[in-house]
Amino acid sequence: MEDKLLQTIISKNDTKIVLVVADGLGGLPDPETSLTELETACTPNLDRLAQTGSSGLSVPIGYGVTPGSGPSHLALFGYDPIQNLIGRGILEASGIDFDLAPEDLAARGNFATLKDGLIVDRRAGRISTEENQRLCAILSKEIKEIDGVKIIIQTVKEHRFVVIFRGKEMAEGLSENDPEKEGLAPLQIESLRSESRFAAEISNKFVALVTEVLKTEKANYPLLRGFAKKPNLPSFDQKYFLRAAAIASYPMYRGLARLVGMDVLLTGEKIADELKTLKDNFSNFNFFYLHIKKTDSYGEDGNFAAKVKVIEEVDLAVGEIEKMRPDVIAVTADHSTPALLSGHSWHPNPFLLASKHAMPDNLSGFSERECRKGSFGVFPATEIMPLLLAHSLRLKKFGA
Amino acid sequence: MEDKLLQTIISKNDTKIVLVVADGLGGLPDPETSLTELETACTPNLDRLAQTGSSGLSVPIGYGVTPGSGPSHLALFGYDPIQNLIGRGILEASGIDFDLAPEDLAARGNFATLKDGLIVDRRAGRISTEENQRLCAILSKEIKEIDGVKIIIQTVKEHRFVVIFRGKEMAEGLSENDPEKEGLAPLQIESLRSESRFAAEISNKFVALVTEVLKTEKANYPLLRGFAKKPNLPSFDQKYFLRAAAIASYPMYRGLARLVGMDVLLTGEKIADELKTLKDNFSNFNFFYLHIKKTDSYGEDGNFAAKVKVIEEVDLAVGEIEKMRPDVIAVTADHSTPALLSGHSWHPNPFLLASKHAMPDNLSGFSERECRKGSFGVFPATEIMPLLLAHSLRLKKFGA
Numbered sequence: 012m013e014d015k016l017l018q019t020i021i022s023k024n025d026t027k028i029v030l031v032v033a034d035g036l037g038g039l040p041d042p043e044t045s046l047t048e049l050e051t052a053c054t055p056n057l058d059r060l061a062q063t064g065s066s067g068l069s070v071p072i073g074y075g076v077t078p079g080s081g082p083s084h085l086a087l088f089g090y091d092p093i094q095n096l097i098g099r100g101i102l103e104a105s106g107i108d109f110d111l112a113p114e115d116l117a118a119r120g121n122f123a124t125l126k127d128g129l130i131v132d133r134r135a136g137r138i139s140t141e142e143n144q145r146l147c148a149i150l151s152k153e154i155k156e157i158d159g160v161k162i163i164i165q166t167v168k169e170h171r172f173v174v175i176f177r178g179k180e181m182a183e184g185l186s187e188n189d190p191e192k193e194g195l196a197p198l199q200i201e202s203l204r205s206e207s208r209f210a211a212e213i214s215n216k217f218v219a220l221v222t223e224v225l226k227t228e229k230a231n232y233p234l235l236r237g238f239a240k241k242p243n244l245p246s247f248d249q250k251y252f253l254r255a256a257a258i259a260s261y262p263m264y265r266g267l268a269r270l271v272g273m274d275v276l277l278t279g280e281k282i283a284d285e286l287k288t289l290k291d292n293f294s295n296f297n298f299f300y301l302h303i304k305k306t307d308s309y310g311e312d313g314n315f316a317a318k319v320k321v322i323e324e325v326d327l328a329v330g331e332i333e334k335m336r337p338d339v340i341a342v343t344a345d346h347s348t349p350a351l352l353s354g355h356s357w358h359p360n361p362f363l364l365a366s367k368h369a370m371p372d373n374l375s376g377f378s379e380r381e382c383r384k385g386s387f388g389v390f391p392a393t394e395i396m397p398l399l400l401a402h403s404l405r406l407k408k409f410g411a
Numbered sequence: 412m413e414d415k416l417l418q419t420i421i422s423k424n425d426t427k428i429v430l431v432v433a434d435g436l437g438g439l440p441d442p443e444t445s446l447t448e449l450e451t452a453c454t455p456n457l458d459r460l461a462q463t464g465s466s467g468l469s470v471p472i473g474y475g476v477t478p479g480s481g482p483s484h485l486a487l488f489g490y491d492p493i494q495n496l497i498g499r500g501i502l503e504a505s506g507i508d509f510d511l512a513p514e515d516l517a518a519r520g521n522f523a524t525l526k527d528g529l530i531v532d533r534r535a536g537r538i539s540t541e542e543n544q545r546l547c548a549i550l551s552k553e554i555k556e557i558d559g560v561k562i563i564i565q566t567v568k569e570h571r572f573v574v575i576f577r578g579k580e581m582a583e584g585l586s587e588n589d590p591e592k593e594g595l596a597p598l599q600i601e602s603l604r605s606e607s608r609f610a611a612e613i614s615n616k617f618v619a620l621v622t623e624v625l626k627t628e629k630a631n632y633p634l635l636r637g638f639a640k641k642p643n644l645p646s647f648d649q650k651y652f653l654r655a656a657a658i659a660s661y662p663m664y665r666g667l668a669r670l671v672g673m674d675v676l677l678t679g680e681k682i683a684d685e686l687k688t689l690k691d692n693f694s695n696f697n698f699f700y701l702h703i704k705k706t707d708s709y710g711e712d713g714n715f716a717a718k719v720k721v722i723e724e725v726d727l728a729v730g731e732i733e734k735m736r737p738d739v740i741a742v743t744a745d746h747s748t749p750a751l752l753s754g755h756s757w758h759p760n761p762f763l764l765a766s767k768h769a770m771p772d773n774l775s776g777f778s779e780r781e782c783r784k785g786s787f788g789v790f791p792a793t794e795i796m797p798l799l800l801a802h803s804l805r806l807k808k809f810g811a
Binding site (some may be wrong): 039042045068072073074075076077078079080081082083093094096097099102351355356357358359379380383384388389390 | 806
């Protein structure tokens with residue numbers, strides 16, 4: 012839905028929406044059984060809701076497009092995922108729960124090894140996270156500021172770190188210094204737009220300082236990529252009048268929720284922890300984004316059976332959520348991750364919406380192949396938020 | 412899919428795609444049997460692929476829009492059919508396998524009869540093709556060039572010819588000289604844009620010269636319509652990184668394929684000839700557009716039974732194509748041509764995609780009414796190319 016239209020019909024009320032995102036839920040059939048992960052799993056709660064609720068297949072970005080988690084979540088949250096591309100540096104910073112300020116320019120870093128002017132190892136032997144933490148501690152002590160720009164360096168994992176340049180004049184539009192192949196010299200960081208000249212200067216000075224500080228280390232060179240600022244998105248409160256909370260155990264999803272102004276709740280790693288967080292906070296918000304990661308993780312691992320088991324846990328969780336009596340429950344995914352492909356895919360997502368105002372589709376169960384027969388048909392994921400708002404009676408009549 | 416998005420995710424590989432276009436495939440039910448042409452035909456191969464592959468109904472231009480072959484093919488090939496309208500002159504020139512240069516301005520011509528300053532017969536008694544060839548030979552000898560613009564005159568059929576004005580200053584934007592009714596005087600060709608003044612002058616000089624040369628003939632006047640230049644479309648190679656070949660027995664479809672930079676292969680009139688061409692060239696390309704005309708021809712004739720028979724031939728051909736083991740086979744149409752309407756129609760096209768990465772839709776067969784239950788739903792024909800690219804693993808992940 013266009014923002015302009017939404018603004019003319021959006022209204023407030025106190026009903027509650029729970030959006031359950033089982034990451035990478037959709038799959039492809041096991042050649043032996045001809046059943047997908049979702050079709051194989053025993054899901055009595057989801058199957059019952061597919062009878063009494065409305066379903067469809069949602070397309071995150073476009074036909075045939077395999078989305079990353081950033082754009083697919085933006086689409087789910089109702090933001091144009093192509094217009095609002097989230098830079099790599101921002102995703103990496105979000106992924107370590109770093110709270111980005113509007114003036115921050117973030118970049119992903121690799122600790123690499125430079126020898127005789129050439130990058131001989133882009134990952135410095137894939138150093139340990141502990142070694143990375145040691146290097147970041149040294150750098151944080153030695154490089155606090157460059158020409159008025161505050162420098163924040165944070166470990167991610169193994170050879171990966173994030174650097175945040177905090178300063179009003181730090182603009183987007185920088186090239187990267189990573190030659191992308193070993194045996195080549197690192198590149199200069201260049202400004203791709205006139206307003207990013209200062210940022211290029213600061214970034215190159217940062218690279219020189221790091222090289223100086225780490226000159227006796229194996230990991231003696233910072234390769235910087237994906238320079239980006241936080242996209243300027245209206246918050247859930249501004250866009251939908253929703254007090255929204257995110258319950259997600261993985262940092263990247265907490266970061267994505269933070270970008271759209273959700274309150275990110277402390278929770279544990281298990282689905283049971285997330286459910287408890289939902290229950291404890293149920294009265295404080297009217298929108299909950301509950302993210303379940305393991306469906307995707309096992310899909311990525313190509314572990315069909317383990318993905319099936321997580322789906323069965325999701326089913327039990329949905330049963331528990333029903334007991335809290337939200338007005339609308341939706342269950343879907345950000346993208347498909349078929350165990351057969353061991354990765355994200357372009358296949359549309361099963362989507363299910365339960366509400367007393369939903370058309371009962373009488374589907375025989377919740378699956379990729381049943382959902383395509385549902386009331387919503389095959390539809391863009393960006394329309395999910397309008398559907399949730401409509402079924403919670405938040406959208407007024409358009410026109411007379 | 413927007414070109415900008417496509418450019419960020421497109422990649423190359425060596426997998427092979429065969430797109431079978433059974434022109435005018437979709438139909439409407441025979442009132443006696445309540446079955447469409449496709450439902451009546453015995454199509455064991457297509458029915459099997461509708462079980463194991465993914466289907467949908469594709470909309471070429473928009474809901475309710477009956478497309479001509481030009482725009483419906485552009486949509487199939489993934490080009491915006493409304494933004495890239497192909498002028499009639501270009502279609503007519505393409506239809507006789509004429510290889511257009513970028514500077515060419517082409518127009519459709521009718522040989523007409525002028526008497527006492529009025530057009531008394533817009534088709535000069537529908538002269539024979541041989542008579543047309545005789546006149547074109549005379550004109551080609553007498554009119555080779557006007558003010559530096561090269562003139563090329565080619566017979567099409569009966570009273571129809573094509574004239575190509577080859578010269579850098581020949582711009583689009585001309586009115587036509589056809590009064591469209593008999594008993595009226597022909598019109599002056601006028602420039603509709605400032606840059607087409609020169610083209611209008613040359614065109615009017617051409618009309619005067621033809622009238623002079625043919626003054627003793629019955630067919631003594633050229634009515635010119637649809638002045639157009641070749642649209643400037645990126646080629647399949649540029650847009651999709653595909654080495655694309657066209658196998659089509661009718662000139663117009665060869666011309667359309669040429670406009671998007673496909674290699675147009677020599678082939679015969681029968682489906683068997685086209686299959687042989689496919690087989691002989693299978694190793695040389697990674698995309699094949701295989702066009703079957705007779706489904707449409709019999710639809711246009713209102714010949715339900717003959718259309719059914721051709722569909723059965725298409726089914727056999729698809730079986731043969733499967734044996735060549737392409738990675739993706741798609742079977743669809745450019746537009747529907749129900750025998751009941753004896754013409755093109757607005758009804759969406761049955762679309763079927765077979766690939767090991769496709770969701771098996773388990774449809775009970777390949778037909779208009781089964782396809783609407785498929786994974787792709789009812790979707791724009793311009794999304795067919797992205798789907799073919801995705802299923803041949805040519806589209807990288809979008810965003811992180």
